[in-house]
Amino acid sequence: MTTDFIIGHYNYWVIIVLMMLGLYVVMSRGNLIKKIVGLNIFQTSVFLLYITIGKVTGGTAPIIWEGREDVVYSNPLPHVLILTAIVVGVATTAVGLAITVRVREAYGTIEEDEILAQDHEAEVTEGASA
Template sequence: MELLGLFNYWVFAVLLMVGFYAVIAKTNMVKKLLGLSIFQGAVFLLYITMDKVDGGTAPIIQPGVVDAIYSNPLPQVLILTAIVVGISTTALGLALIVRIYEAYGTIEEDETQRLDIE
């Protein structure tokens, strides 16, 4: 059980680093944005993992059921908000990339920098 509990956190850390690597190392703006989405997705996993209670179920009161163990619903609500924020960020980022492509004719970051210097 201990290992299973930690497994999620390992996935969180690996995903976080995969996303972060893409953000830093890639020059293609769409790939950067993809990395950013993975990076944010990792954090969603962290929140979802921490709310799980062993043997817990969805926090809904049912008739005839007493002493049920519930998972903590709050982090799920928080992450629902964070997912919305993530989608807005991705949408805005993609919109910016479209405008950048129209203005520069490329979406490679190093090439846009070179074009600006010229």
């Protein structure tokens, strides 16, 4: 593994680090808001992955340059795709936060272990009352 390889794939290292970081936060944190933030970081790494795919070495913005045949353009398709994915990500965050608000109203907490404890309690009383 040469330094060229490491530096040449700079974007990908960032993507991998962000991806793992996001996933780790989702799994390790009990606070729902932190989980959603983790989810966001995770998704952002994918946005970066797509944007990286779109880059063509030496390419310029993909707007047709009249009269120049020799111009290299970047690939616009991944950008368009990821714009859609960003919208999806924003929508997911919005829904997630809205449900978190409702969770807070119903449970009085947004810590996962306390929510689970309350759920478990409800289950026990459900079984006992029967």
